[in-house]
Amino acid sequence: MGGGEEELRSYIIKGGEEGRARLSVLARVLAPTTERLFDRFEPLKGRLAIDAGCGGGDVSFEIAERVGPHGRVVAIDLDETKLVSARQEAERRGASHVEFVKGSVIEPWPAASASFVYVRFVLTHLTEPEALLARALEAMQSGGTIVVEDIDFAGHFCDPHNDAFFRFTELYVAAAKRRGADAFIGRRLARMLDTAGFADVGSSLVQPYGRTDDVKEVTLMTLAAISDAVVASELATIKEMAELKAELHAFTARPDTTVSLPRIFQAWGRKP
Template sequence: MPVIAQAPAGGREERQGLRPCASSPTPESHMRVEETSAAAEYVQGNEDRELRRLMLQAQVYAPLTEGVLRGAGLRPGMRVLDVGCGVGDVSFLAAELVGPTGEVVGVDREARVLACAQRRAEVLGLPHVRFQQSSLESLPVGAPFDAVVGRLVLMFQPDPVTFVRRMAEHLRPGGVLALHELELAAMGLAHPKLPLFNRVWGWMLPTCERVGIKVHMGLELVSTLRRAGLVVDDGVVGGRLGVTPDAETTHALVETVRTLLPHMERLGVALAMEVDIDTLAARLTAELRSNGGVLVPSLMVGVWGHRPGPV
């Protein structure tokens, strides 16, 4: 698998359609996953602060996701299904590749995130993108799609292989499935060592594991697609390289910690007073500045394959 070096995605809020969904942040988070339960009930909730975090985080993930979609062969005129589309970022990347002669359908269970996605599509001027409230299980198998895509979807599924099989049911024979997941178990690579960053990752990883998130999903993508009956074609690996104190990186990390903090406390992983969430970003930035090292906040893996059968 080739390696893609991730550069900061950047981009103005207006270009990304961020502002239509960014209202006043709320202090509470509706995290519905219980310890050792299936993480299909998305652990990070859908509060305004969380929607904002997801959109900013998507700017970091965009270069690798676009590389996955291009590698998978998305091109003008194709019909694409985006499973677990959230606020629409992957749908918009796909829409750029398939153009106005193509079609992108984004599906998600949450009406609130879909309303946000629809407003963003209107701001971005993408009439060939539409969104539908549905779980994958209840989505009717209608006219098959040329491609089915998803980002950070399988890590929350109790049975990723079965979920991929259901995704493939919506593909035409020869159609492509393209997925982008995190390898959470590899998060936090740094040199020299960064004690506070390591401590934060030491809080996050066991919390994710205990609420049922698949922390090895990135590196399990290939075997998952094969077990689901697809032919794996290729894949990429990438990560954001933090070489200077970076507000975007620390902000995304701190907001993830914020949404996980109630679980950390409930599970006895960390106490709110030791996390000190309101000063965490400043402390992380100061550590990176004084250390002078580099870090890879997350390792991202993208894999694509196709449904067997005559094209």
């Protein structure tokens, strides 16, 4: 099985236009914490950066602003629908220094000697996430920085308690495990960077939560996006998923309810 086929097999979240819309909402929620994360590192003006598993390019454009017009961003993803939208957005912005490339993140990358590599919510979906880190190391110049963000589904919470919310998290974890993915990979990121050969590894943790429309919308959109994988894995029926969606929608529609996203671990390191 080729790298691209392997990635798609283990990916439980629906892609295409629906996936692009979900990622856009998620990017809005995470923008403040991701920007603060990038601020930790030296300026990227004029540098080459790679966004591996870029989705619709939301973070690619943030990186593009940081490298400036004399730098370059190579953004890689397998989902052509998302890439088409990203290319259209790049044209609208006049961001000619951002290149969106269809490709596997576990096969050789179309760029080398990068100063900065970013990977968000990709390792969790891979059956062999170490393969991506090996490709990153190959594509980086000595002294370059890698930054990884990924989920850890332990620690979800809501207020007040809601059975539908925790059934959603249970199904997500089970569907990921069934396909060889890891919904708890976040806690392992720092150790994985160490093992892959990166130096000066550091890490932090954030967990968005709230009563706001965007945070709640991410939860609802994620449930919808995993429904096909859950049913295909025989973890729940179509009828059960419809009932779960209705229950969770009713809960999140209440103004007095709070929900969390997963814990998000952030880890970084340097190529020696």
